Amino acid sequence: MPPPTPTRTAPPVGAAKPGTKKVASAGAISIFTLAIMNIVAVVSLRGLPAEAEYGVSAIFYYLFAAIVFLVPVSLVAAELATGWPEKGGVFRWVGEAFGPRWAFVAMFMLWTEVTVWFPTALTFGAVSLAFTGSDQSWDKTLSADKLFVLAIVLSIYWLATFIAFRGVGVFARVSKWGGIIGTIIPALVLIVLGFAYLLSGAHLQVNLAWKDLVPDFSNFKNIVLAAGIFLFYAGMEMNAIHVKEVRNPTRNYPIAIFVSSIATVAIFVLGTLAIAFIIPKASINLTQSLLVAYFDMFKWAHIAWLAPVMAVALAIGVLAGIVTWVSGPSSGLLVVAKAGYMPRFWQHTNKHGMATHILLVQAMVVTVLSVLFVVLPTVQAAYQILSQLTVILYLVMYLLMFAAAIYLRSSQSNRPRPYKIPGGNIGMWLVGGVGFLGSLLALILSFVPPGQIKVGSPALYVGILIVLSVVLVAVPFAIYAVRKPHWRNPDSDFAPFTWEAAGGHLDAPVEPGIGTGGVTPAVTTGAARQ
Incomplete structure (x- = not known):
């Protein structure tokens, strides 16, 4: 039951409240900008060397994960974001289907997992900056310096x-612009030079035989990898929180999703092959090999002076990705907090409407984790557990999102959907069902200890993961249970759920047009909310 609140009529979505400054005008984000934001949110070039170890079989993994995860996420997010464009993102989608309790769980999972993920992504940015010198051996030494890495990570x-x-x-x-400079351009350079190297007839470090395209799935580790690569594509739904700032969102949001999805698959597949062409499998280093690949390619092309420039560009790309991920989940959590689901402390905003307290608390947590991750070698196994935990938490959110999309097709069948997954209910069950089952498989396999990393006792590893997962999933339930009526901010512009406007409970019939636009329906009283 959401916190009680007086009956009132909310202003139309996007309208400025009396006495307040409108922080962002409608249509601030173009289709091109949104597509780039999606690519930056999803694509991380730092993960390519890990997949390059598998040679051409990496193509199979990428395409398999795209079919059973990226495509379902993209299509489902496009339907949900354009059908329910009001503020809230995944919180609104899950709340429309299963109520605010599960919606709060989904949003809390998203915010928690991304907070723990930041240090690993930032470490790649530090390594990139270390490779801006002219002496590669010195660059490698600097990239291993803990104090240097920590200073860059925190900066x-x-x-x-x-x-x-x-x-x-x-x-x-x-x-x-950071995404263009630090992700799109470096990816294009990597792909163009890698395939130029291939066409030149130079010696390749990978076998391109067709028989190697499909992995040997009798090896259990290959099955684990096939599921683990799903999260390479995670994040396509994240920028839905900004759908109200997109120009003509009902048309442009789905287009941006499709463009960014195709570009993402192409960057991953072609970029991974480019690295495999030039770096021997035995020499691949997960943090340095991307920079070494650029260095070797530039040297081969007689433009070695570009290597430091590319290192700086990659660091800019990391900054752009971090900005995207810092802003998205925090903005979503702010909307949820102001709707009455978190104490007033978490609702503080600055003159630009940004969640300053949420951002600062998140920054403090990231700072502590970064110090532990970079400075104390004894916590590497522990941090591996936390990294795997982020995957589990993210997949919990995806399971709720896919389930919500399927359920809403029947519970709110009359809801106008500017973009609708083709094929009727069967199409939704097929697309959403594949995404749900793929996420469930990845979730189960996330508890399998990684074969390439020493984690101590496998039983202890799994046990810790299970306990931490249960505890962190329980936290939002506990917060929801103790919520107070005064937590709801009178300035909240979070529109009521469609089922609230229809009758105050999830099973209320929803008439066509309710909650879809025009005048936002009145918020029902707390007594009517069950």
């Missing part, structure tokens, strides 16, 4: 946080 993250403070318009521009 990039806090810079990203302060950029996020400046509001939607600023971080959208940083995300767009």
Whole structure:
């Protein structure tokens, strides 16, 4: 039951409240900007060397994961975001289907997992900056210096946080141009030079035989990898929180999703092959091999002077990605908090409408984790557990999202959906069902200890993962159970769920047009909310 609140009529979505400054105008984000933001949110070039170890079989993994995860996520997110464009993102979608309790669980999972993920992504940015020198051996030594890495990690993250403070318009521009400079251009350079190397007839470090395309699934580790690669594509739904700032969202949001999905698969497949062409499998290092691949390609092309430039560009790409991920989940959590699901402390915003307290608490947690991750070698196994935990928490959110999309097709069948997954209910069951089962498989296999990393006792590893997963999933349930009526912010513009407007409970019939636009329906009283 959501916190009680007086009956009132909310202003139309996007309208400025009396006495307040409108923080972002409608249509602030173009289709091109949104597509770039999606690519930046999903694509991380730092993961390519890990897949390059598997040679051409990496193509199978990428395509398999795209079919059973990326495509379902993209299509489902497009339908949900355009059918329910009101504020809230995944919180609104899950809440429309299963109520605010499970919606709060989904949003809390998203915010928690991304907070723990930041240090590993930032470490790649530090390594990139280390490779801006002219002496590669010195660069490798610097990239292994813990104090250097820690200083860069914290500098990039806090810079990203302060950029996020400046509001939607600023971080959208940083995300767009940083993504172009630090992700799109480096990816294109990697692919063009890698395939130029292939066509030149130079010696390849990978076998391109057709028989190697399909992995040997009698090896259990290959099955684990096939499921683990799903999360390479995670994040396509994240920018749905900004759907109200997109120009003509009912048309442009699905287009941006499709463009970014195709570009993402192409970057992953072709970029991984480019690295495999030039770096021997035995020499692949998960943190340094991407930079070494660029260095070797530039040297081969007689443009070695570009290597430091590319290292700086990659670091800029990391900043753009961090800005995108800092802003998205935090903005979503702010909307949820102001709707009455978290104490007033978490609802503080600055003049740009950004969640300063949420961003600062997140920054403090990231700072502590970064110190542990970078400085104390004894916690590496523990951090591996936390990294795997982020995968589990994210997949819990995806399971709820897919289930919500399937359920809403029947519970709110009359709801206008500017983009609708083709094939009627069968199409939704097929697409959403594949995504749900793929996520469930990945979730189960996430508890399998990684074969390439020493984690101590496998039983202890699994036990700790299970306990931490249960505890963190229980936290949002506990917060929801103790919520107070005064937590709801009178300035909240979170529109009521469609079922609230229809009758105050999830089973109320929803008439066509209710909650779809025009005048936002009145919020029902707390007594009617069950």
